[in-house]
Amino acid sequence: xxxxxxxxxxxxxxxxxxxxxxxxxxxxxxxxxxxxxxxxxxxxxxxxxxxxxxxxxxxxxxxxxxxxxxxxxxxxxxxxxxxxxxxxxxxxxxxxxxxxxxxxxxxxxxxxxxxxxxxxxxxxxxxxxxxxxxxxxxxxxxxxxxxxxxxxxxxxxxxxxxxxxxxxxxxxxxxxxxxxxxxxxxxxxxxxxxxxxxxxxxxxxxxxxxxxxxxxxxxxxxxxxxxxxxxxxxxxxxxxxxxxxxxxxxxxxxxxxxxxxxxxxxxxxxxxxxxxxxxx
Numbered sequence: 001x002x003x004x005x006x007x008x009x010x011x012x013x014x015x016x017x018x019x020x021x022x023x024x025x026x027x028x029x030x031x032x033x034x035x036x037x038x039x040x041x042x043x044x045x046x047x048x049x050x051x052x053x054x055x056x057x058x059x060x061x062x063x064x065x066x067x068x069x070x071x072x073x074x075x076x077x078x079x080x081x082x083x084x085x086x087x088x089x090x091x092x093x094x095x096x097x098x099x100x101x102x103x104x105x106x107x108x109x110x111x112x113x114x115x116x117x118x119x120x121x122x123x124x125x126x127x128x129x130x131x132x133x134x135x136x137x138x139x140x141x142x143x144x145x146x147x148x149x150x151x152x153x154x155x156x157x158x159x160x161x162x163x164x165x166x167x168x169x170x171x172x173x174x175x176x177x178x179x180x181x182x183x184x185x186x187x188x189x190x191x192x193x194x195x196x197x198x199x200x201x202x203x204x205x206x207x208x209x210x211x212x213x214x215x216x217x218x219x220x221x222x223x224x225x226x227x228x229x230x231x232x233x234x235x236x237x238x239x240x241x242x243x244x245x246x247x248x249x250x251x252x253x254x255x256x257x258x259x260x261x262x263x264x265x266x267x268x269x270x271x272x273x274x275x276x277x278x279x280x
Contacts, residue, residue, distance in 0.1 A: 002136035003083050006092035008280055013096025016142035016276040017072055018104040021064045024055040027210035028273050031248040035185060044243025051271055066272045069106040070144030072097045072126035079135035098122040141208055143275040152178035155200055155265040167264050174266040175231050180240020183270035185248045187211055191265040194255035202253045203267035208275055211249030224250045
């Protein structure tokens with residue numbers, strides 16, 4: 001049994017909340033640069049140049065890439081041989097978020113009540129997702145998620161009779177309905193299978209994968225490539241002004257499901273698809 005102080009978790013979360021908001025992952029940077037090389041529309045080229053300049057300047061100056069510094073989503077993979085000491089684990093995580101958004105001068109965007117509103121003043125609570133895995137390590141991923149893109153996401157409880165065509169149609173319809181609202185070029189996370197609650201989480205986890213990676217199953221890898229091509233053929237373009245660059249990547253994840261269903265969720269993320277990971 002390995003003992004880990006939750007103070008280490010708090011410090012890691014604080015560090016990553018700031019870092020993820022300032023430094024765009026290299027796979028996203030290269031993905032946007034690659035799309036810029038392919039883009040032939042003058043307006044689209046100009047917008048992509050501005051996006052590239054923005055994330056480069058953010059990294060150099062140590063300032064947020066986007067004014068929407070997101071709702072903090074924390075993903076934990078906890079080895080079953082780990083024993084936490086010190087404060088309650090989730091309290092330590094919330095304290096890490098609180099310190100990061102205060103010390104890092106990051107925008108506080110969390111409302112205490114979904115209907116009556118009222119800002120919490122420190123961007124807590126974070127949304128925490130925990131998996132127990134073999135081993136004696138803790139893997140922490142911080143993914144701040146802005147709501148310009150989150151609001152454009154969707155879930156459908158498709159029937160098995162909808163088939164692959166139904167999945168493709170739902171993905172395309174969701175992206176087309178989103179239009180310019182999620183600040184394209186976007187990343188499209190897709191979850192297929194599981195049940196109502198798991199499929200949405202699966203789509204969000206899909207966004208944590210590098211955009212230059214592919215599903216290990218060749219069938220779904222081909223589907224990712226096909227959907228990326230079809231999404232870019234929509235012509236929405238960077239920031240919705242038209243062009244060949246609507247999406248940088250499409251990541252699909254799947255789970256087994258019930259004989260009577262085929263849940264499908266699409267979690268859209270903007271061109272600032274941010275996440276950092278540390279292992280303790």
